[in-house]
Amino acid sequence: MVGMFDLSGKVALVTGANTGIGQGIALALAEAGADIAAAGRSPATETVEKARALGRKAENFGADLSNVAAVQPLVDAVLGQFGRIDILVNNAGIIRRADAVDFTEADWDAVMDTNLKTLFFLCQAVGKHMIARGSGKIINIASMLTFQGGIRVPSYTASKSGVGGLTKLLANEWAAKGVQVNAIAPGYIATNNTAALQADATRNRQIVERIPAGRWGDPADIGGAAVFLASKASDYVQGHILAVDGGWLAR
Numbered sequence: 001m002v003g004m005f006d007l008s009g010k011v012a013l014v015t016g017a018n019t020g021i022g023q024g025i026a027l028a029l030a031e032a033g034a035d036i037a038a039a040g041r042s043p044a045t046e047t048v049e050k051a052r053a054l055g056r057k058a059e060n061f062g063a064d065l066s067n068v069a070a071v072q073p074l075v076d077a078v079l080g081q082f083g084r085i086d087i088l089v090n091n092a093g094i095i096r097r098a099d100a101v102d103f104t105e106a107d108w109d110a111v112m113d114t115n116l117k118t119l120f121f122l123c124q125a126v127g128k129h130m131i132a133r134g135s136g137k138i139i140n141i142a143s144m145l146t147f148q149g150g151i152r153v154p155s156y157t158a159s160k161s162g163v164g165g166l167t168k169l170l171a172n173e174w175a176a177k178g179v180q181v182n183a184i185a186p187g188y189i190a191t192n193n194t195a196a197l198q199a200d201a202t203r204n205r206q207i208v209e210r211i212p213a214g215r216w217g218d219p220a221d222i223g224g225a226a227v228f229l230a231s232k233a234s235d236y237v238q239g240h241i242l243a244v245d246g247g248w249l250a251r
């Protein structure tokens, strides 16, 4: 069975790999054998060092993914250094919080550009390469707000609902070409993204009380799902949005 999850010799491009869920995923993929191309606006120094300590090739690629202009240069640079991309993890994302009546166009555009527009065009650029090779695994990071409405995060909810739809569309178009496109929907994970919620004693208590597992998730909790969706073990899984949420959606 271990062989089904073995990623030896595979190259994984992970966006936003310097911290949080992206770092957790990158290190889990590295533990399973994958070499790591870590892309983001902040250098993923620690992630690269830890992946190298596991015996993997790992490199950092600077890219501001708020603009699609960053996409093709990034893909070209990764292909130049690694020669191939077997796994793409679209993890980089941001959130802006304000009541819907006060929400600004700037906060709408910033979140939609990074979380949805760049994600699609990165899928497209890497997808072309994967289709040409007849194989590849794309994992998009969705959210509980792919399924639910949330509150005070209109552009985030729109973007993550869009990620769910795009994941299914791309799976429909590319499944027969050997490219699997799936998503992971993390529950409440303790990262920079959720620092404001963790710091708010009332919200923090309400969130933990509602999670059947009774705790916030850790970025490492997402790693196993990523290895599964990146590996042979998931070859017949297409267009699925896998919740890793401590039971949040079950309640």
Ligand code: NAP
Pocket: 015, 016, 017, 018, 019, 020, 021, 022, 039, 040, 041, 042, 063, 064, 065, 066, 067, 091, 092, 093, 094, 114, 141, 142, 143, 144, 185, 186, 187, 188, 189, 190, 191, 192, 193, 194
């Ligand atoms: P995080 O700690 O804030 O990490 C976000 C990552 O995205 C960071 O590496 C960040 O880089 C990168 N990023 C943001 N904007 C970027 C840009 N313009 N160009 C390049 N990289 C950029 O948050 P996280 O919780 O790990 O979030 C990772 C993903 O999981 C996001 O898509 C988020 O929506 C999703 N998610 C999180 C939770 C949760 O509970 N934490 C739940 C569901 C979904 P910098 O470090 O430079 O900012």
